[in-house]
Amino acid sequence: MSSDVGEALAQVRVASGLTQREVAERMGGNQTRVSRIESGEGAPADNAAFLEAIGTSDAQWLAQALNADWKHLPRPSYLHSDLRVLVAIEGGLDQVRSLLEEEGVSKVLAGHAQLLEERLKQAGQDLLNLDYEVVYVGDIGVGKTTALCRQAGLVLDEESAKDLKGMLLDTGGGRTTQCEVRIEPGERFSLAVHPVSEPEIYRLVEELCRGIVERQSGEASSDPPDVKPPEEVERALRNMAGLVRPRPRKGQPATPDPVVVLAEQFDSPKQLVDEFCSRLCLWRRMRGTLAFDGADPIAGRQWLKSTFTSINNGRHEEFSLPARITVTVPFSLVPQAPQSFVIVDTKGVDGSAIRTDIAAHLNNPRALTLLCSKWGSAPDSTGQDLLKHVLDAGADPTLLHRVAIVVLARAGEALSTRHDSGESPEDVEEGYDLKLAQVEAQLHKIGLPGLHSVAFDAAADHPQKLIDFVLGRIVDLRKAQADEAFATIGAINQMIENQEGAETVAAFELVSSRLDRFANEHSALDLAGRRAYTLLLDAVGVRHARTVWATTRRSGHFWNFNVFQYLGDGAATVARARSTKVVDGLSAIIQSDMGDPSLTATNGFLSQILANMPRWEAAFLDAVRHEARSVYIEPLANSAELWDACEDPYGRGQGDYREGVKQKLREWFEENNRLHEELERRVYRVWESTFIAPLKRAAGQGPDSNGTE
Ligand SMILES: Nc1nc2c(ncn2[C@@H]2O[C@H](COP(=O)(O)OP(=O)(O)O)[C@@H](O)[C@H]2O)c(=O)[nH]1
Numbered sequence: 001m002s003s004d005v006g007e008a009l010a011q012v013r014v015a016s017g018l019t020q021r022e023v024a025e026r027m028g029g030n031q032t033r034v035s036r037i038e039s040g041e042g043a044p045a046d047n048a049a050f051l052e053a054i055g056t057s058d059a060q061w062l063a064q065a066l067n068a069d070w071k072h073l074p075r076p077s078y079l080h081s082d083l084r085v086l087v088a089i090e091g092g093l094d095q096v097r098s099l100l101e102e103e104g105v106s107k108v109l110a111g112h113a114q115l116l117e118e119r120l121k122q123a124g125q126d127l128l129n130l131d132y133e134v135v136y137v138g139d140i141g142v143g144k145t146t147a148l149c150r151q152a153g154l155v156l157d158e159e160s161a162k163d164l165k166g167m168l169l170d171t172g173g174g175r176t177t178q179c180e181v182r183i184e185p186g187e188r189f190s191l192a193v194h195p196v197s198e199p200e201i202y203r204l205v206e207e208l209c210r211g212i213v214e215r216q217s218g219e220a221s222s223d224p225p226d227v228k229p230p231e232e233v234e235r236a237l238r239n240m241a242g243l244v245r246p247r248p249r250k251g252q253p254a255t256p257d258p259v260v261v262l263a264e265q266f267d268s269p270k271q272l273v274d275e276f277c278s279r280l281c282l283w284r285r286m287r288g289t290l291a292f293d294g295a296d297p298i299a300g301r302q303w304l305k306s307t308f309t310s311i312n313n314g315r316h317e318e319f320s321l322p323a324r325i326t327v328t329v330p331f332s333l334v335p336q337a338p339q340s341f342v343i344v345d346t347k348g349v350d351g352s353a354i355r356t357d358i359a360a361h362l363n364n365p366r367a368l369t370l371l372c373s374k375w376g377s378a379p380d381s382t383g384q385d386l387l388k389h390v391l392d393a394g395a396d397p398t399l400l401h402r403v404a405i406v407v408l409a410r411a412g413e414a415l416s417t418r419h420d421s422g423e424s425p426e427d428v429e430e431g432y433d434l435k436l437a438q439v440e441a442q443l444h445k446i447g448l449p450g451l452h453s454v455a456f457d458a459a460a461d462h463p464q465k466l467i468d469f470v471l472g473r474i475v476d477l478r479k480a481q482a483d484e485a486f487a488t489i490g491a492i493n494q495m496i497e498n499q500e501g502a503e504t505v506a507a508f509e510l511v512s513s514r515l516d517r518f519a520n521e522h523s524a525l526d527l528a529g530r531r532a533y534t535l536l537l538d539a540v541g542v543r544h545a546r547t548v549w550a551t552t553r554r555s556g557h558f559w560n561f562n563v564f565q566y567l568g569d570g571a572a573t574v575a576r577a578r579s580t581k582v583v584d585g586l587s588a589i590i591q592s593d594m595g596d597p598s599l600t601a602t603n604g605f606l607s608q609i610l611a612n613m614p615r616w617e618a619a620f621l622d623a624v625r626h627e628a629r630s631v632y633i634e635p636l637a638n639s640a641e642l643w644d645a646c647e648d649p650y651g652r653g654q655g656d657y658r659e660g661v662k663q664k665l666r667e668w669f670e671e672n673n674r675l676h677e678e679l680e681r682r683v684y685r686v687w688e689s690t691f692i693a694p695l696k697r698a699a700g701q702g703p704d705s706n707g708t709e
C-alpha cells in the first residue's frame with residue numbers, strides 16, 4: 001500500500017468527528033489497531049472495516065478509491081482533492097470499456113461509446129492534474145509585478161510590502177520588467193536566465209546607436225525617426241557596456257552621454273556599434289543559473305531581490321541580456337491550496353497584446369490569465385482587443401473560464417468613482433462594487449458577459465483577497481470540468497440501460513445516419529471569403545511605425561509584432577467564418593433531433609456531441625493556424641529583398657511608411673499566390689481529419705476502434 005493511504009484514512013476519520021477510540025469501539029477492536037491502520041499498515045480488509053465503521057460519504061468514496069483497479073486513469077493520490085470525481089470517472093470508463101468489448105456490439109453503438117470514452121478520459125486527465133499557472137498580462141506600469149508579488153508572497157516582509165518597496169522582483173515607474181519572468185516553487189532560491197541571442201543583441205545595439213547618432217547629427221530632421229529600443233532594454237545594454245547616462249545633478253553642468261562622446265571618436269556608425277558590442281563582453285556573460293547557498297530564508301529573500309534586480313538591469317557581470325528568467329523559491333506560491341502554482345509575469349504590453357508569448361499562455365489549458373487594468377480605464381482596451389482577437393480566431397470552449405480581469409486600484413481611486421446619481425461611494429468596498437459593475441457592463445457590451453473580475457489595491461488590500469480570487473477561478477474551472485464529466489457518465493449510463501431495446505436501437509441508427517449524411521455533405525468547406533494575410537496587412541496599417549520597422553528588420557520575427565502569428569491567426573479567422581456555418585447547421589439538426597420524442601433515448605449522446613463540437617472546431621482552427629505558419633514561414637522569412645525594401649524607407653520622409661510596407665507585402669502575397677493555394681489544400685485536409693472524421697466515427701461510420709475498416 002502506498003504511503004498516502006494512512007494519511008487519507010486518518011483525514012476521513014478526523015473529518016467525521018470520531019476519535020480513534022470511537023472508531024475502535026465500532027470496529028470491535030482496540031485503539032492500537034486503528035492507529036496502525038492510520039499509519040498505513042492495515043491490510044485491505046482492515047482499511048475496509050475501518051471505513052465502514054466511519055460510514056460517512058467521504059469514507060464510502062475512499063473505500064471505492066481503494067477498491068478501484070485504476071486501469072484507465074493513473075491512480076491518483078488518495079489525498080487528491082477531487083478523489084470522488086476521479087473514482088466516478090474511473091467507474092464510467094470501466095463501464096464504457098466493457099460495453100465496447102462486448103461481443104456483437106453494433107458499429108453505431110461502438111462509435112457513440114468511443115466518443116464518450118474519449119471525453120471522459122480527457123476529463124479525468126484534466127482533473128487528475130493539479131498544476132496551474134497564473135499569468136499576469138497588462139500594459140506597462142499598471143502594477144502587474146507589484147500585484148503578483150503580493151499575491152505570491154514574493155516580498156521581503158509584510159511591512160516593506162505595504163509601502164510597496166519590498167517586492168522581490170523589480171518594480172518601478174513602468175518599463176521595469178525586462179522579459180517574461182516565471183516563478184516556480186522549488187528547493188531553494190535560485191535564478192535561471194535564458195539570454196537574448198547574440199544577433200538580436202547586435203541589432204538592438206545598432207538601433208540604440210543609430211538613434212543617438214541621428215539625434216546628434218545636424219542632418220537629421222527636427223523630428224528624427226524613432227529607432228531606439230525600449231527604455232528598459234537600453235538601460236540594461238548601457239549597464240552591460242559601462243556606458244550609463246550620468247545622473248543629472250542640480251547646479252552642476254550637465255555631463256555628456258558617454259555614447260555620444262564615443263560616437264565622436266569614430267567615422268562610421270558601424271564602428272560605434274562594434275565598439276559598443278565589444279564593451280558588452282558577451283564572452284564573459286555565459287552564466288545561465290545562480291543559486292543562493294545560505295540557509296537563512298530572510299537572507300535568501302534579500303539575495304533574490306538584489307540578484308534579480310541586477311540581472312534585470314544588466315548590472316550582473318556574468319549574465320547577458322535576459323530573454324526569459326525563471327525564479328525558484330523554496331515556498332508554495334499559494335500556500336494551503338490543494339493545487340500547485342507557477343506564476344508568470346509577462347513583459348508589459350507595448351502597443352498590442354497580440355503577441356506569441358501571450359497567445360501561448362491563453363492557449364495553455366492549465367493557465368489562468370489575469371488581464372490587469374488601470375482603475376480609470378478598466379477593462380483596458382489592451383485586454384478587450386486581445387479577447388476579441390482570440391475569440392475571432394479560435395473556438396476553445398474553456399477559454400473564458402481561464403481568463404479574468406483584475407482592476408488594480410491605487411490610493412483614493414475607489415472613492416473617486418461615481419454613482420449614476422453623481423454621488424460618491426460611502427466606502428472603498430462600495431467604490432469597488434461600482435467599478436466592477438461598470439466593468440461588467442462594458443464586457444457585456446462587447447459580447448463577453450460572465451467574465452469574472454476583482455478590484456485589488458496592492459498597498460491597502462490584504463493579499464488574501466487576490467489569492468481567494470485566483471483560487472475561486474480554479475475551483476470554478478475544475479467544477480465545470482467535473483460537471484461535464486458527470487454529464488458524460490450520465491450519457492454512458494443512459495446508453496447502457498437502453499442498448500437492448502429495439503426502439504432505442506432504431507433511434508440510434510436514425511440519428512447516426514443523419515450525422516453521417518451531414519458529415520458527407522460537409523466534407524468540403526465553402527471557398528474562403530478572404531485571404532489569410534488580410535489580418536496582417538490591417539495590423540501593419542495600425543501598429544506603431546517603429547514597431548512595423550522593427551519587424552521588417554527581423555524578417556517578420558519581432559517579439560512585439562510577429563508577422564507569422566498574424567498569418568496564422570488570419571488564416572484561423574478566415575477558416576472560422578467557414579467552419580462556424582457548418583457547426584451552426586449541425587447544432588440545428590442535433591437540437592431538432594433532441595426535441596423529437598421518439599429519439600429521447602439518444603439525448604444524452606446527442607448532447608455529448610454538441611458539447612464536443614467546439615473541441616473539434618478548436619482543433620481544426622489550431623491546425624489551420626499551424627499550417628498557415630508552416631506554409632509561409634520559409635519563403636517569407638527568407639525574402640531578404642522584400643524585407644530590405646520594407647525596412648529601407650523608414651524615417652526618410654517618403655509618405656506614410658506603414659502604407660508602403662503594406663503595399664509591398666500585399667504585392668508579395670499576390671505574386672506568391674501558389675502559397676495561398678497550398679494553404680487551401682491543407683485547410684481542406686485538416687478539416688477532414690479534425691472535424692469530419694471524428695464526427696463520422698462518433699456516428700459509428702468511421703474505421704472501427706482497432707483501426708480496421
Ligand atoms: N500607489 C500605488 N502604487 C502602486 C500600486 N501598485 C503598483 N504601484 C506602483 O506602480 C509602479 C509600477 O508597478 P509595477 O508593478 O512595476 O508595474 P508593471 O509594469 O505592470 O509590472 C511601481 O512604482 C509600483 O510601486 C498600488 O496599488 N498603489
Ligand SMILES: [Mg+2]
Nearest residue numbers: 144145176177
Ligand atoms: Mg513589471
